[in-house]
Amino acid sequence: MASAPSKLYADDVSLLVVLLDTNPFFWSASSLPFSKFISHVISFLNSILLLNQLNQIVVIATGHNCCDYVYDSSSLANRSSGTGKLPAPSADLLEKLEEFVIRDEKLLKREPEGPIVSSLLSGSLSMALCYIQRVFRSGPLHPHPRILCLHGSQDGPEQYVAIMNAIFSAQRSMVPIDSCFIGAQNSAFLQQASYITGGVYLKPQLLDGTFQYLSTVFATDLHSRGFLQLPKSVGVDFRASCFCHKKTIDMGYICSVCLSIFCKHHKKCSTCGSVFGQPQSDAASEPSKKRKTGDA
Amino acid sequence: MPQVKIIAKNFMDMVAALPAMKLDQLYQNAFICEAILRSLPPLAKKYVIQMLYIEEAVTTKSMEEWVLPDGISKHKVAIDRLLQLRIFSETFDRSSGTSYRLNPTFQANLQKHITCGGVLPREPMPLSITARLPSLEDLEAYALEQWECFLLQLINSAQAEKMMNISSSMMRVFQRGLLTQRDKEPPRLTESGFQFLLMDTNAQLWYIIREYISNSEERDVDSADLISFMLELSFHATGEAYNMNTLTEDQRNTLKDLADLGLVKLQQGRKDSWFIPTKLATNLSVSLADSSARKQGFVVVETNFRMYAYSTSKLHCEILRLFSRIEYQLPNLIVGAITKESLYNAFDNGITSEQIISFLQQNSHPRVAERIPSVPENVTDQIRLWESDLNRVEMAPAHFYDEFPSRDVFEAACDFAREYGGLLWEDSKKMRLVVKTDVHMHMREHLRRQRQ
Numbered sequence: 035m036a037s038a039p040s041k042l043y044a045d046d047v048s049l050l051v052v053l054l055d056t057n058p059f060f061w062s063a064s065s066l067p068f069s070k071f072i073s074h075v076i077s078f079l080n081s082i083l084l085l086n087q088l089n090q091i092v093v094i095a096t097g098h099n100c101c102d103y104v105y106d107s108s109s110l111a112n113r114s115s116g117t118g119k120l121p122a123p124s125a126d127l128l129e130k131l132e133e134f135v136i137r138d139e140k141l142l143k144r145e146p147e148g149p150i151v152s153s154l155l156s157g158s159l160s161m162a163l164c165y166i167q168r169v170f171r172s173g174p175l176h177p178h179p180r181i182l183c184l185h186g187s188q189d190g191p192e193q194y195v196a197i198m199n200a201i202f203s204a205q206r207s208m209v210p211i212d213s214c215f216i217g218a219q220n221s222a223f224l225q226q227a228s229y230i231t232g233g234v235y236l237k238p239q240l241l242d243g244t245f246q247y248l249s250t251v252f253a254t255d256l257h258s259r260g261f262l263q264l265p266k267s268v269g270v271d272f273r274a275s276c277f278c279h280k281k282t283i284d285m286g287y288i289c290s291v292c293l294s295i296f297c298k299h300h301k302k303c304s305t306c307g308s309v310f311g312q313p314q315s316d317a318a319s320e321p322s323k324k325r326k327t328g329d330a
Numbered sequence: 331m332p333q334v335k336i337i338a339k340n341f342m343d344m345v346a347a348l349p350a351m352k353l354d355q356l357y358q359n360a361f362i363c364e365a366i367l368r369s370l371p372p373l374a375k376k377y378v379i380q381m382l383y384i385e386e387a388v389t390t391k392s393m394e395e396w397v398l399p400d401g402i403s404k405h406k407v408a409i410d411r412l413l414q415l416r417i418f419s420e421t422f423d424r425s426s427g428t429s430y431r432l433n434p435t436f437q438a439n440l441q442k443h444i445t446c447g448g449v450l451p452r453e454p455m456p457l458s459i460t461a462r463l464p465s466l467e468d469l470e471a472y473a474l475e476q477w478e479c480f481l482l483q484l485i486n487s488a489q490a491e492k493m494m495n496i497s498s499s500m501m502r503v504f505q506r507g508l509l510t511q512r513d514k515e516p517p518r519l520t521e522s523g524f525q526f527l528l529m530d531t532n533a534q535l536w537y538i539i540r541e542y543i544s545n546s547e548e549r550d551v552d553s554a555d556l557i558s559f560m561l562e563l564s565f566h567a568t569g570e571a572y573n574m575n576t577l578t579e580d581q582r583n584t585l586k587d588l589a590d591l592g593l594v595k596l597q598q599g600r601k602d603s604w605f606i607p608t609k610l611a612t613n614l615s616v617s618l619a620d621s622s623a624r625k626q627g628f629v630v631v632e633t634n635f636r637m638y639a640y641s642t643s644k645l646h647c648e649i650l651r652l653f654s655r656i657e658y659q660l661p662n663l664i665v666g667a668i669t670k671e672s673l674y675n676a677f678d679n680g681i682t683s684e685q686i687i688s689f690l691q692q693n694s695h696p697r698v699a700e701r702i703p704s705v706p707e708n709v710t711d712q713i714r715l716w717e718s719d720l721n722r723v724e725m726a727p728a729h730f731y732d733e734f735p736s737r738d739v740f741e742a743a744c745d746f747a748r749e750y751g752g753l754l755w756e757d758s759k760k761m762r763l764v765v766k767t768d769v770h771m772h773m774r775e776h777l778r779r780q781r782q
Contacts, residue, residue, distance in 0.1 A: 046372040073445075080444045081382070085375050086368060249379045258372045261401025 046255035047088045047177040049169060051162040052079070052184060054104070056095045056135055057153035060187040066216065066241040072131075074244040075184065076124050081249060083107060090177060092165055094158045095131060096185070097138035098151065101158040103165075104130040152190030155183070155223065159200040159211075166209055178256045180210050180233070183224055186217040191275035191282055194223070201227045210234075212252055216241060222271035222282075229270045236265050277304060342369050344540060345557060346414040352554045353416050360439040365561040366415060367440070373401070374408035378417065378432065382440055387421055387429035452566075452576050463606065466569050469595060473608035476592030477531070478645045504541055524681045527649050528689045535610060538591065551580050559584060563593070563607060564614035571597070571604040627693040631668070633706040639664040640695060652676055653686050668709065673716050683717040728754055729770045731763040739780055746776050 054075065061068045079091050093105040105127045159181070166179045181204065204211055210233035213224035220237060228235035238247040254262060275282045276297035287296045292306035302309050345366070348356070356362045367378060377396075381388065397405045409430070412418040418430040464472070484504055526534060539560060546553050559581050566572060574582060574596075585605055589596045593611040597604055628641045629650075637654055639646060640663055647664055650656060653676035654666040676686065687710050694704040703710070734740040740761045747753035752769025756762070765773055 046375070077444045081379050084364060084367065084440070084443060085379070246380075246383060249382065253379050254376050255372055258376060258404075261373065261397055261404050262376075263396055263398055 046257060047086055048082075048255045049090045049092070049166070049177040049179040050082055051092045051094065051165060051179065051181045053155070053158045053162060053181065054093055054095050054131075055153050055183075055185045055187055056131070056138065057098050057151065057187045058135070058139070059098065059151040060153070060217065064186060064216070066244070070242075071216070071244065072128070074248065076127065077245050078248040078253070079127075080124075082253060085253070085255075088177065092162075093127060094161050095134045096153045096155055096158040097134065098153055099138055099141035099143075101154050101161055102134050102137075103161070104134055151187060152193065153185075153187045154193070155185065155189075156193040156196035156200060159183075159197065159204075163200060163203055163207070163209070166207065170207070180212065180256060182252055183211065183213040183215075183227075185213060185215055185221065185224060188217060188219070189221050189223045192280040194275040194280065195277065197223050197227070201230050204231045210256065212236075214238065214244075214248065214252065216244070220271070222273065225267060225270045226272065229267050234264050235267050342366075342415070344543065344553075346416075348554055348557075350416060354433075354435065356554055356558055357433060357435045357439065359558050359562065360443060361562045361565050362558050363436050363439045364443065365564060366417070370411060370415075370417075371404070371408050373397075373404050374411050377408060377412065378440070381430075381432045382437060382444070384432070387431040389426050389429040391427060393430065452572050463569065463571055464595065469569055469606065469608050472595055473592040473610045474643075476590065477535075477610065478643055480591055481527075481534070481645050482648070504538055506541070524652060524676075524679055525685060527652065528681070528685050530692060531610070532613060535591075535593075535614070539614075542587070551584075555580065556584060560614065563588075563611050566607045566612060568607055568609050568612045571606050574603045574605060627695050627699055629690055629693045630695045630698050631690055631705045631709055633708055635668045635709060635712075637666045637668060639666070649689075652679070653681060668713070670716055673713060674720070677717055677720055683713045686713060726754065727767040728764050729767060729773070731765065731773070732761075734761045734763075737761065739777075742780060743773065743777065747773060 052075070056068075079093070082089055082091060089107075091105065091107040092103065095102055095104045162181050166181075169176050169179060201211065204227075209231065211224075211227040211231045212233040213221070213228050213235045215221050215224055215235070215237045225235050227233065234251055236247060236251055238244060251264060254264075273282050273284060274295050276286055277294045278296050278298065278300070281297060283295070283297050287299060288294070289296075289303040289306065289308060289310070291308045292303060294303055294305040296303075300310060345353070345356075367375060370378070377393075393409070394402070394405065409418065412430075413420060417433050417436055419433060420428055420430055422428050484501065526537065529537075543553050543556050543560075546556050574585070577585065585594055585596070588594050588611070589605070591610075592608060594605045594607050597606065628639050628646065630638045630640075632638070637650070639650055641647075642662060647656065647659065650664060650666055653672055654668045655672045656664060656666045658665050673683075673686075677683075687705065690705045691703075698704050731743065734743065740758070740763070743763060744753065744756055747763065747765045747769060750769045750772060752766035752773075753763075754766060755764040
């Protein structure tokens with residue numbers, strides 16, 4: 035998918051926003067230790083900064099209870115005239131990451147119930163999109179932005195609505211969302227995100243070689259993507275979750291005004307407030323609902 | 331502007347043309363590796379990063395599978411570039427065909443950079459010795475002033491306000507190709523000279539540096555050393571002071587010349603002397619692969635062909651004078667009009683309408699830059715029309731045939747010429763014919779056969 039046209043820098047200047055999953059429940063059970071993973075990611079970030087003097091990187095940590103920016107390569111602190119340092123992800127990133135994880139833990143109110151422990155992907159996606167919008171409005175010239183999700187935790191169906199909204203707004207601003215999923219099973223949300231926005235979804239088979247996967251698939255700038263063979267998505271799981279109970283469902287009731295999905299019959303749509311008619315009513319003026327097949 | 335790409339890439343061609351041993355020696359310097367990586371086409375950059383940790387050679391066939399059919403031409407361009415710069419080394423094996431491998435020195439340097447982060451070539455001096463450093467704005471103003479003074483002196487020595495330290499022989503080297511001098515006449519700008527003026531600053535800078543480096547052999551300075559020093563300079567931080575005693579004698583001499591161009595500012599303390607790189611220097615490696623101008627524009631073109639340039643620089647005035655009629659100069663504004671006479675003047679000097687239009691577009695004031703198009707269409711169309719006015723007459727070499735013995739011979743000759751597509755004009759009343767030169771020989775044969 036072509037990115038936002040004109041008034042951009044030379045073809046391969048990119049702004050990469052990385053959403054890093056720091057969910058402690060996932061990492062404690064993962065086969066790849068977090069420290070090794072971080073070293074792969076830092077090497078990858080260094081290689082992106084190496085490719086072009088104007089490339090920018092922003093890292094947002096996705097925690098269990100909160101999300102925050104942990105690194106911004108273009109921030110003034112990195113270019114302070116006192117030290118004259120080049121942007122160096124390693125030192126700053128690790129420091130801020132540690133502070134973030136401690137903060138995240140403090141916010142934990144109670145032990146999560148159930149086996150699925152998800153991280154706040156919707157929050158970090160929204161933060162990324164806000165940052166990108168700010169860059170778009172910063173002047174006539176800006177780099178090509180894209181989002182890379184390094185994610186491992188499973189999808190939390192309660193975040194379905196927020197994530198879908200974020201995905202559609204990314205599609206609108208023509209920002210591709212790439213995902214590198216390091217968890218056990220495929221994530222439906224991230225597959226849908228990459229499919230809709232024109233990004234790449236990858237689930238590496240050998241986690242020890244994460245850097246090689248990242249540099250082969252995700253290091254390319256948007257312009258060159260038109261010429262490269264990249265992993266195509268097969269079998270995207272398009273199932274939705276219902277708005278009332280956040281369960282994943284195949285068939286359900288849909289409000290014809292705002293297209294919200296419900297698993298059981300309701301009197302009123304909770305999103306737009308339209309009143310639903312009685313089941314089997316043929317009043318033409320009231321919004322009707324689709325019937326679950328097999329219902330009497 | 332097509333010229334821009336050629337000049338910037340020519341620097342890399344110069345690097346690629348260095349003998350193999352010198353190039354390998356250059357790659358031992360980590361900064362050169364980084365600068366050269368940044369100058370590659372985007373696809374080539376990706377290949378390098380992808381091959382960074384691969385020790386084995388990868389076959390050409392498997393590399394071709396990485397691209398879609400549309401991208402094969404770009405793939406070839408990238409691979410050629412990599413082979414030219416000796417970043418990829420080619421090996422041939424009878425069973426698997428050609429395969430490529432990354433240059434080991436290059437690879438090691440980049441691996442170190444990626445895992446350990448970027449390092450600066452030298453440490454900046456502590457503030458205790460340097461005291462107050464010029465602010466970034468002062469530095470930029472200084473760089474601009476020096477550069478414009480240099481350019482003014484380059485094109486017209488009389489106009490420059492202060493004389494530079496660059497020796498007249500150096501100036502002559504720079505002026506070679508840009509100016510012609512006939513006896514007793516003041517030097518005039520050549521066609522390439524005009525095009526040079528309309529290029530953006532980075533391209534001009536690279537042109538001058540290229541001339542400087544190609545001239546270095548005559549001054550007994552090793553061009554490879556010079557190239558590596560230039561590329562290293564672009565990795566310093568703007569506005570930081572670096573001690574001169576960390577440089578060799580040759581590098582110090584080079585720095586003095588660069589100071590005249592506005593790339594560095596030289597300062598002297600009580601015991602030490604230091605140099606401060608300006609933005610011109612640190613942007614050197616950016617512009618190697620880049621062709622778009624990014625500086626603030628200053629020209630507003632209106633639909634009534636009036637031009638308002640918010641600039642105080644003499645250089646801008648000279649450049650605008652090339653193709654427009656300058657009406658008045660105010661303290662912060664140059665008012666001019668684009669007229670037929672001024673454009674004809676420009677076309678006579680060899681400037682094309684495309685160059686003028688792209689100059690206006692690239693330097694358009696921020697207020698109008700957002701508008702599409704930044705220069706009104708009626709102005710751009712009119713400039714192109716006036717240029718095509720000068721191309722109304724098309725010349726083709728031809729032969730004229732007269733005095734045909736009879737009408738039949740004339741008709742036959744006409745048909746013959748028409749068959750070969752060489753008939754340019756015929757007059758059946760007076761039986762005259764004009765035929766293209768390449769058909770002339772055939773025509774003669776034909777007529778000779780007719781006579782028999």
